[in-house]
Amino acid sequence: METNLDSNKGTLAALAELHAGYTMKEAIDEAKRCLNCKNPLCVQGCPIEHKIPEWIHQLSKGNIGGAMELLNEKSNLPAICGRVCPHEKQCEGHCILNKKGNPVRVGKLERFIADFDSEMGLSKERLKAKTRGKVAVIGSGPAGLTVAGDLARDGFNVTVFESQKEPGGVLLYGIPEYRLPNEITRREVKKIEALGVTFRNNCVVGEGITVDAMFSEEDFDAVFIGSGTALPQTLSIKGDNLYGVAQSAYFLRMVSLFASDDIPRTEVPLKIGEKVAVIGAGNVAMDTARTALRMGAESVTLIYRRKEEDMPALRSEFLEAQNEGVQFMWESSTQELIGEEVNGKQKLVRMRIETPAGEVTIPMDRVYLAVGSKPANRIVSTTLGIEVNEKGYITTSEYPYGMTTRRGVFAGGDVVHTPQTVVLAMREAKKVAVGIAQYVDAIKLLGVKSYE
Ligand SMILES: Cc1cc2nc3c(=O)[nH]c(=O)nc-3n(C[C@H](O)[C@H](O)[C@H](O)COP(=O)(O)OP(=O)(O)OC[C@H]3O[C@@H](n4cnc5c(N)ncnc54)[C@H](O)[C@@H]3O)c2cc1C
Known part of the structure; x- marks a missing residue:
């Protein structure tokens, strides 16, 4: 290959x-x-x-x-x-x-x-005048970009608020460069910008600006939340705070920043020749394992508590990882991460794993956790009236499609539907864009504001 x-x-x-x-x-x-x-x-x-x-x-x-x-x-x-x-x-x-x-x-x-x-530079779209209303979009992953693009094409004035310094969400900071080069994401974002969408980067909603202020101070007619699942899940095992243990999302993000020349190679949390373990077997785990190999790991072992056939990753991703030399331990669960003092830090040196053949303790330099993620609550906790389910995912209605329990505030993508795929976030976002257009048309007709 x-x-x-x-x-x-x-x-x-x-x-x-x-x-x-x-x-x-x-x-x-x-x-x-x-x-x-x-x-x-x-x-x-x-x-x-x-x-x-x-x-x-x-x-x-x-x-x-x-x-x-x-x-x-x-x-x-x-x-x-x-x-x-x-x-x-x-x-x-x-x-x-x-x-x-x-x-x-x-x-x-x-x-x-x-x-x-x-x-x-073949296609040039004819743009409609932005006369139908003003919409704020929080987050610029596939969900936010889709809502922004669809509404801008339909004559809405759209501003995207993004907490990171560049738009793209997981497309830029999660999916690795070897599968999706950052330049491709940047190019797609530029096309959405060319539809007349404004991007406000480095803008964390819930800190500098709130959803309420978007209505009362900036006069938006509707707000869309497409903030994804930014909080990585943790594993409560002994040693999970050792130097050398990190979240996959953090590792992938640092590699992406390195690939964009934003940080030096020394800031990527992996040294050439290190032994790496990745806990989990979804697509994020595969991306982490394959990226670790590219960043110079001597060996990468993916550890999963269930059987091979239960692995959530795509078969093609697994086969490519295997071809590249990633090793797999099935039905194995990490019991403890063991550290030693190195240069004044408690550093990971070994891990104890329960395997079908019994317990093993193996030398390890890095462990990355890829065991899922969930929504952060920064936006919900700073906005009145947005209900979430017991796991923190935002509840939305069927009509207008995607509206939360707060009038005029809509949501879609992973923050509603749990971590899924780019195209599923897009599909939902397209339906929510229709819901937002119906809602804004209706309040304009009635002559009311969202916050009245
Ligand atoms: C490593 C990895 C690999 C993946 N590989 C694939 C793949 O190959 N194929 C596939 O289809 N799917 C893949 N996925 C899943 C896919 O990327 C997600 O399902 C999709 O990105 C979800 O889109 P979203 O717009 O809902 O959220 P996200 O893409 O997470 O975007 C959310 C955006 O909101 C911003 N944000 C969050 N909070 C705030 C705030 N308070 N203020 C302002 N902005 C905020 C974030 O910075 C981010 O830009 C992968 C996911 C990961 C993590």
């Missing part, structure tokens, strides 16, 4: 995008394989019901502008979905040609069209 790993370990080059895109000829040849089924199962398999056969048909004729127009109808983030959607479960998994194990590579085709369109 393709790999950037061998000679580049520990350097930026090791993070370069793993899978190459299509050339024009390859893309058109692949597009011509589409059977243009009467009842296209690929569309049924796509959470946002992309008009897949239609844009593939345009591509097969070389009409990339036409294909892009069709993509834009359903998605604000095609270059991203083309790279990170679980296509094997969605469009490609449903493709009739998959029955023979060779589906049309819908994801790669979507990526080709979006990349080509951006690189050539």
Whole structure:
């Protein structure tokens, strides 16, 4: 398989995008394989019901502008979905040609069209005047970007409030560079900016500004919360506060900052030649393990308390991790992290693990926890009247779609639906954007304000 790993370990080059895109000829040849089924199962398999056969048909004729127009109808983030959607479960998994194990590579085709369109600057959208109302969007992950893009296209004035210094959410700080280069996310954000959306970065809602102030001081008609699940879950085991133990999210974020030249390599919490363990077996754990290898770990072992068949990660992610040299310990649970004093710090040196063959104690330099995440409560705790469920996820209504228990405040994406996928956050956000438009149109008609 393709790999950037061998000679580049520990350097930026090791993070370069793993899978190459299509050339024009390859893309058109692949597009011509589409059977243009009467009842296209690929569309049924796509959470946002992309008009897949239609844009593939345009591509097969070389009409990339036409294909892009069709993509834009359903998605604000095609270059991203083309790279990170679980296509094997969605469009490609449903493709009739998959029955023979060779589906049309819908994801790669979507990526080709979006990349080509951006690189050539092909499509220029005609913008509507922003006359329908003013909407604040909190968070610029896939949910926030989708709401912002859809509402801006529909004539709303949209401002996105983002706590980080750059928009993108998990797309930028979570999903590693070798699967989704930061430049691709930046490019998609720029396209949303070009629709007339304003971004206010370094703006933590619940600290500098509150939802109430957005209504009363800034005169927004509606607020959308798409703040994701920023709080990593912890494991209560002895030694979890040792130097050398960190959250996967923190490690991935530091690597992303290094890849963007924002921090030096020395600030990435992993030294070349270290032994690494990752606890968990979801996609975040796979990303952490594979990134650790790229950053120069001598060995990476993924430890999971259940069986291989119970692993939540995509099969393709697991196979790639295995190919790259990640080792796996199934049905194994970490009992204790053991430290020793090194240069005045209590540093991790070993871990004690219960395995099916009995207890083992193995040397370890780093442990990253990838055992899930949940919503932070900063926004909810500083806003009156937003109900959450027992796990902290925001409760929303069916009509108008996505409104919370506070009038005029909407929510969507992972902060409502638990950690899922980019396209599922987008699907919900698209429905919420419709709910927000209906709500704002209604209050304008009635001549009332959200906070009255
Ligand atoms: C490491 C990792 C890898 C993943 N890989 C994939 C993949 O390959 N394919 C896939 O489909 N899905 C993947 N996912 C899941 C996917 O990224 C998420 O489901 C998706 O990003 C959720 O979108 P969201 O917009 O709801 O939240 P997020 O993307 O989390 O965005 C939330 C945004 O809100 C901002 N924010 C939070 N609080 C505040 C505040 N108080 N004020 C202002 N801003 C705030 C955050 O900074 C962030 O920008 C992955 C997730 C992780 C963590």
